[in-house]
Each structure stands twice: as structure tokens, then as C-alpha cells.
Amino acid sequence: MNILEVIPSVDAASGGPIEWTRQFATAALREGHNVEMASLDAPDAPCVRAFPLAVHACGPAKGLPYGYTPHFVPWMRRNASRYDAVVVNGIWAYHSFGAWRALRNSRTPYFVFTHGMLDPWFKRRYPLKHLKKWLYWPWAEYRVLRDASAVLFTCEEEKILARKSFWLYSANEVTVGNGTSAPTGEAEAQIEAFFLRSPAARGKRIALFMGRIHPKKGCDLILDAFARILGSDPAWHLVIAGPDDGGWQRELMGQSADLGGRGRIAWPGMLTGDEKWGAMRAAEIFLLPSHQENFGLAVAEALACGVPALISSKVNIWREVQQDGAGIVAADDLEGTCAMLREWAGLTLEQRTRMRERAHGCFLQRFEIGKISHSLLELLASTGSDRRVLRDTRNQATLAGA
Numbered sequence: 259m260n261i262l263e264v265i266p267s268v269d270a271a272s273g274g275p276i277e278w279t280r281q282f283a284t285a286a287l288r289e290g291h292n293v294e295m296a297s298l299d300a301p302d303a304p305c306v307r308a309f310p311l312a313v314h315a316c317g318p319a320k321g322l323p324y325g326y327t328p329h330f331v332p333w334m335r336r337n338a339s340r341y342d343a344v345v346v347n348g349i350w351a352y353h354s355f356g357a358w359r360a361l362r363n364s365r366t367p368y369f370v371f372t373h374g375m376l377d378p379w380f381k382r383r384y385p386l387k388h389l390k391k392w393l394y395w396p397w398a399e400y401r402v403l404r405d406a407s408a409v410l411f412t413c414e415e416e417k418i419l420a421r422k423s424f425w426l427y428s429a430n431e432v433t434v435g436n437g438t439s440a441p442t443g444e445a446e447a448q449i450e451a452f453f454l455r456s457p458a459a460r461g462k463r464i465a466l467f468m469g470r471i472h473p474k475k476g477c478d479l480i481l482d483a484f485a486r487i488l489g490s491d492p493a494w495h496l497v498i499a500g501p502d503d504g505g506w507q508r509e510l511m512g513q514s515a516d517l518g519g520r521g522r523i524a525w526p527g528m529l530t531g532d533e534k535w536g537a538m539r540a541a542e543i544f545l546l547p548s549h550q551e552n553f554g555l556a557v558a559e560a561l562a563c564g565v566p567a568l569i570s571s572k573v574n575i576w577r578e579v580q581q582d583g584a585g586i587v588a589a590d591d592l593e594g595t596c597a598m599l600r601e602w603a604g605l606t607l608e609q610r611t612r613m614r615e616r617a618h619g620c621f622l623q624r625f626e627i628g629k630i631s632h633s634l635l636e637l638l639a640s641t642g643s644d645r646r647v648l649r650d651t652r653n654q655a656t657l658a659g660a
Contacts (some may be wrong), residue, residue: 259291259292259635259638259639260291260292260294260340260341261283261286261291261292261294261341261342261343261344261345261638262294262295262337262340262341262343262344262345263279263282263283263293263294263296263347264295264296264297264344264347264353264354264357265279265347265348265353266297266298266325266348266351266353267297267298267299267305268299268305268306268309268313268315269303269305270305270528270530271501271528275347275348275371275373276347277438277555278347278371278373278436278438278553278555279295279345280309280310280311281438281627282627282630282634283295283311285439285627285628285630285631285632286635289631289632289635291635293311294312294313294314294341296313296314296316296334296353297313297314297315297316297317297353298315298316298317298325298327298330298351298352298353299313299315299316299317299318300315300317300318301315301317303315303317314333314337316333317329319352323351324350324352325352326352327352330352330353330356330360331356331359331360334356334357334359334360335360335364338360338361338364338365338366339364339365339366341366342366342638342639343367343368343407343638343639344357344361344366344367344368344369345368345369345370345638346368346369346370347371347373348371348372348375349372349375349376349399349402349403350375350391350399354370354398354399354402355398355402357402358398358402358405362401362405367407368406368407369406369407369408369409369410369637369641370402370403370406370408370409370410370429371410372403372409372410372411372416372552373412373553374416374550374551374552374553374574375552376419376423376424377420377423377550377552378419378422378423379474379549379550379572380423380550381423383474383549388423392424395424395426400426400427400428403427403428403429404428404429406429407430408430408431408432408641409430409431409432410432410433410434410634411432411433411434412433412435412436412552412574412575413433413435413436413553413574413575413578414433415574415576415577416433416552416553416574417431417433419574432637434630434634434637435624435625435629435633435634436555436558437558437624437625437627437629437630437631438555438558438559438562438627439562439626439627440621440626441535441538441539441559441562443532443535447532447536448533448535448536448539449536449540451532451533451536452532452536452537452539452540453536453540455529455533456497456524456537458495458521458524459495459497459540462493462494462495463493464494464496464537464540464541464542464543465480465488465494465495465497465541465542465543465599466497466499466537466538466540466541466543466544466560466565467480467496467497467498467499467500467544467545467546468497468499468500468529468534468537468538468544468556469546469556470500470501471498471500471501471503471506471507471510472503472506473506473549474549474550474551475548475549476546476547476548476570476595477498477506478510478513479547479590479591479592479595480496480498480545480547480595481496481510481514481517481523482513482517482592482595482596483595483596483599484496484523484599485518486596487596487599487600487603488599488603489517489518489522492522494522495524496522496523496524497523497524497537497541498510498523498524499524499526499528499534499537500527500528500529501527501528502527507525511525535563538559538560538562538563538565539563541560541565542565542610543565543566543568543602544556544560544565544566544567544568544585545568545569545595545598546568546570546573547568547570547588547590547594547595547598548569548570548572548573549570549590550572551569551572551573551574552574553573553575554567554569554573554575557569557575558575558621558625560617561579561584561585561617561618561620561625562618562621562625562626563618564615564617565614565617566584566586566602566610566613566614566617567579567584567586567617568585568586568588568598568599569585569587570587570588570589570590570594570595571588571589571590572590575624575625578620578624579620582616582617582619582620582623582624583612583613583616584613584616584617584619584620584621585613585617586598586601586602
């Protein structure tokens, strides 16, 4: 199949959707399929030049983060017939509405991967933004979802929650899962690359957060809980790694200093490649007390390294982690985050070792990208084929009655 992945940006700093897309594309290529990208990036953007797949950059976009560009829809209309399926990653930006405009009357089926963007948490947390979205919803995203061959969800929890954001909702819902690849490369070399970036963590028991530094991720809870539960133990070191989303890091660093965490907390920024995998491999636990998390790709990456995940019940894969004994789950508040760290600190070496084994087993069974991508490719092929046959039949009937 020829597959087109549509996304606002191929910049790795934009979060989980682009990393999932890259992982899926890599797996699809291994199965003999062709995958290309269409984005709202400027053609000369560094992220476009560095991306490992062909990128049709239709920007530069204006009015970010929505990102309107007049070049996107014409390009999609000219090139839609080249693809067997189009996958739209995310909503609330022009790429989704533009894809609907270009493809709704074409013979090319499109699918929408919401990536958690219909979670009702956003309605509760940002009521004014939700009101603005309501003004946009009926004539844009509602139609985008309604007319898609399928709307894709990573887990049952996400699918159920998506129905609660807007009462005007119609979608052919399909749960396809999500996943990532196991790390490759030399483990010791990767760990050394991380320690060169964060030398104060060498020889310590590492509690790791990795992701966008954003209020919804619960980084402030991590700092408070670490200080309360592990702060008196010099063997522990906290690493908060990721891009600073909106300038929150400065406030958090002030908070950590007030809590006495100076010298015990590393802020290495966004880690990629060997440094990222080195941090994962070196960590004893992975922390994500998020207030809203569609999937948590970094959680799956931690599990792939055999690192137990201490996550909140607002991370949508919490049931899977809990059922497999691959981590500890609690509420997304300070009490819950403290409880997770307290429970981990109370485990014996044998219990910690067993949980690490279960973490890796959970990844292999549920989140390994090869299994997930194969299922999704089968869906794209079968649904897309059915839709093309249906459209051919309709077109022939129309011609016959003309």
C-alpha cells in the first residue's frame, strides 16, 4: 500500500503523535509498504530536512497553533489518488479540516487518529478553550470524524472518554492500540552517553520523568513527592527530561530549590537517540502522575527497557500496567504520587526484580510496535478496500441512471 500520514509538524519536540507516526512508518516499511508524510511545516524547516521519510511540507503555516496554509488542500487534491489510505494524526489544527475538505468526495479513504485530543479533561481544565472549540466543532472536526472511514483509538479507555467531550458526535470507532520499538544499540554505551549528559546521576538510584514539561504531566507532583518520600535518601536522584513547553521549567526549578532538591535533580532537556535510551536503561523507575495522558509513549519505552512505570490512573493504559504487575498506579494528586514512591521504596530487591521482568513482558505482549502496526495495516487495507468498492458501485449506479 501507499500510505500518507498527515500531521501538523514532523518536529520531534511536538510530542507523542510524531514519534508514533515515525515508529509505525518504520514498521510498515519493513512489511513492504510505502509511507510518506504531509505536514504544515515550511519546506525549508530543519525538522523537515532531518526527517527520515519523504515529507511534503505544505507550509509555512500562519496563525499557530492552528496553522492555516493555502497550499495544503490543493496539494492534497492533486495527490490523493496516489495513496491507498490517508491517516490524519490529531485534530484541532488545519491539517485535519483540510484533509476533510480535500478527501470527502474523493476515492481515497482517510482515517483519523485522535491521539487523545477528545479527552474530556481538556473541557474541565480549559473551559474557555472548550467553548471556543464548540464554536468550531459542528462545521469542522465533527464532520472530519463523521466522514472518516474509521476513527482510531489507542485503547478502550480513550474511546470511551472521547464520547464525553461533545454531545454532537458521530464516528466509526476502532481500537487499534499503540506501541513502540524495543531499544537497539549497545546498552552500556547508551548509559554512558546519558551519564555524560547528566554526570550527577552516575551511581545513583534514578527516578525518571521523560516527556513535555507541561502542567498536565504532573511534574510539580513529582518534585513534591520526591522531596517528601525519597529526599532524605542520598542514594536517589531525580531526572526530569524533556522540552520546556510554555516556560514552566523555571518555576519548577524554583520549586525544587525551595524543597531542598538542589544537586539532587537533573534537567537535561530533551533527550534523543542514545542519550534517551541510556536514561531509560539507567532508571530504576519511570514516573508519570499525569492528569491526562492518552497513551504515554514514554511509558511503553520505559517498559521496553524493563523499567517499572509509576503512573496515575489518568494515563489511559493504567489498567494494562496494573493487570500485568508492570508498575504501580495511584491517583493524579500529591497523596497518590507519594503513595507510589512509598510503595516502591518498601519493596524488597526480589520484588523489584520481579516487577522489572513483568514490565518487559507487558511491553512484549501489549505494546511492541510490530504487532500493533500489522493490525493497523490490515485495517487500512480492508476498510480502504471496502470503501473504494462502495464508491465504485455508487459511481456506476449514478452513471447508469444518468
